[in-house]
Amino acid sequence: MSNFKVFVGIDISKESFSACAISSPQDVIFEDTFPMDSHGFKAFIRKLNAFPKNSILIGKESSGCYYINLFVYLSKKNFNCVVLNPLIVKGVQNMEIRKTKTDRSDARRIAFALYTAQYVLPQKSFLSHEFRELARERERITQQIATLKNDIEKALAVLFPELERRVNIYTESILRVLEKYPSAWALKAAPLSDIQKIISSEAGRASSVTAESLKKWADNSIGQFFPVRELILQGKIRELFFLEEQLERVTELLKKSCEEAALCQNIEILKSIKGIGDTTAMHFIAEVGDISRFSSPKKLIAYAGLDPTVYESGKFKGSSRLSKRGNRHLRRVIWLMAVGVVIHNEYFRQYFKRRRTQGLPYKKAMLAVAHKLMRTIYAMLKHKKSFSLNHSLSPCM
Known part of the structure; x- marks a missing residue:
C-alpha cells in the first residue's frame, strides 16, 4: 500500500459528502463538499483526475449506509476505496488538542488516518466490506428469528401450554396449524378434516403428529380464550415464515459471494x-x-x-x-x-x-x-x- 501519494477522507450524509485530500498531514491538497447526486459524483471525479488513479487512496469511517452508492461508483472507475475501523479514526481525533466536529473536520481526520494506517490496510477492503455487510445482515436476521421464537413460546405458554412439551413447535406443519388455529381453544372448535389437510400439505414430509392427537391435547388443555394474544401469535408466526425465507436468500447470496471472491x-x-x-x-x-x-x-x-x-x-x-x-x-x-x-x-x-x-x-x-x-x-x-x-x-x- 506504500505506492499511495494522495489520501482522500470522505464524510457522508444523506444530502452531501465532504472530501479532504492530503499528501501528508502538513499538506492539504483540497477540501470541498459535493451533493449526493450524479453531478456531485462527477465533480468529485474531476478533482481526483488531477492525479494518477493508482496513487489515490479513498476512505471513510465504517458507519451508516449512505456511502455505498458513492463507493460502488468509485470502484467501477477503478479507484482504491477502503472502509476504516472507527478506532483508527478515533485515535487520530484523540491526538488533537482542539476538538472540532464538522463534516469537513471529520473528512480531514479520516484522510490523516488513511495516511497513518496506509501500510496495514487491506488492498480489497471494499469488496470484503460488502461481503461483511451480507454476513452482518444474516446475523441480524438470525437474532430476530431467535427473538420471535422466544415470543412465540411465551404466547403458547398461555394459549396452549401442553403443545411445546409434546412436539417440536417449529416444524412447518405445526406452525401452519397454529397460524390458522392459534390456541387450544381455537383447535377445540376446528374441524378435524381442516387440521388434517394443513398437516398433510407439508411437501415431501410425513408429519410427526396427527390431527387426532392435536385435537385430543387441545380438548384437555388448560389454555383459555385470549383473542388478542391469538392475533399477536398469528402475526409472529407469519413474521417468522418471512424471516426464515429471507435468511435462506441471504445465506445463498453469501455462499455465492464466497465463490465470486475466491474465498x-x-x-x-x-x-x-x-x-x-x-x-x-x-x-x-x-x-x-x-x-x-x-x-x-x-x-x-x-x-x-x-x-x-x-x-x-x-x-x-x-x-x-x-x-x-x-x-x-x-x-x-x-x-x-x-x-x-x-x-x-x-x-x-x-x-x-x-x-x-x-x-x-x-x-x-x-x-x-x-x-x-x-x-x-x-x-x-x-x-x-x-x-x-x-x-x-x-x-x-
Whole structure:
C-alpha cells in the first residue's frame, strides 16, 4: 500500500459528502463538499483526475449506509476505496488538542488516518466490506428469528401450554396449524378434516403428529380464550415464515459471494477443524478479510476485542477483563466457533477440560479455547494448510 501519494477522507450524509485530500498531514491538497447526486459524483471525479488513479487512496469511517452508492461508483472507475475501523479514526481525533466536529473536520481526520494506517490496510477492503455487510445482515436476521421464537413460546405458554412439551413447535406443519388455529381453544372448535389437510400439505414430509392427537391435547388443555394474544401469535408466526425465507436468500447470496471472491479455499480450511461449519466459517472470513493484514495472532485477537486489559496504578492491581474494543461481530462468531470445537473436536475439548481442572471458571476456560483457536486458524490461513493435530503450523501454540 506504500505506492499511495494522495489520501482522500470522505464524510457522508444523506444530502452531501465532504472530501479532504492530503499528501501528508502538513499538506492539504483540497477540501470541498459535493451533493449526493450524479453531478456531485462527477465533480468529485474531476478533482481526483488531477492525479494518477493508482496513487489515490479513498476512505471513510465504517458507519451508516449512505456511502455505498458513492463507493460502488468509485470502484467501477477503478479507484482504491477502503472502509476504516472507527478506532483508527478515533485515535487520530484523540491526538488533537482542539476538538472540532464538522463534516469537513471529520473528512480531514479520516484522510490523516488513511495516511497513518496506509501500510496495514487491506488492498480489497471494499469488496470484503460488502461481503461483511451480507454476513452482518444474516446475523441480524438470525437474532430476530431467535427473538420471535422466544415470543412465540411465551404466547403458547398461555394459549396452549401442553403443545411445546409434546412436539417440536417449529416444524412447518405445526406452525401452519397454529397460524390458522392459534390456541387450544381455537383447535377445540376446528374441524378435524381442516387440521388434517394443513398437516398433510407439508411437501415431501410425513408429519410427526396427527390431527387426532392435536385435537385430543387441545380438548384437555388448560389454555383459555385470549383473542388478542391469538392475533399477536398469528402475526409472529407469519413474521417468522418471512424471516426464515429471507435468511435462506441471504445465506445463498453469501455462499455465492464466497465463490465470486475466491474465498472458498479459506472456508474449506476453516471447516477442516471439526466443530466449524459453513455458516460460522463464512461469517469469520467476512469479518476478518485477508489474514495477512494481521502481523501476528495477537493482532487478530485484539481486533476481535478478546485481548485482556488490566488496570494498574502504583501498588493497586485491578482485575483482568476483556477489552471488547474490537469487532463485536467477529467476537460473537469466535465465541460460537469456540463452543462448537469444544463440543465436536476432541483436541479442543481436552484442552478445555484441562483448563477447567486447573481452576478456570467456564467463561475463562472458553476464552482460553478461543485464543488457542485463533492462533491455530491464523497459522492455517497464513500457510493455506488444513487442520492437523501435529500443530507444526504455529510456534505460538
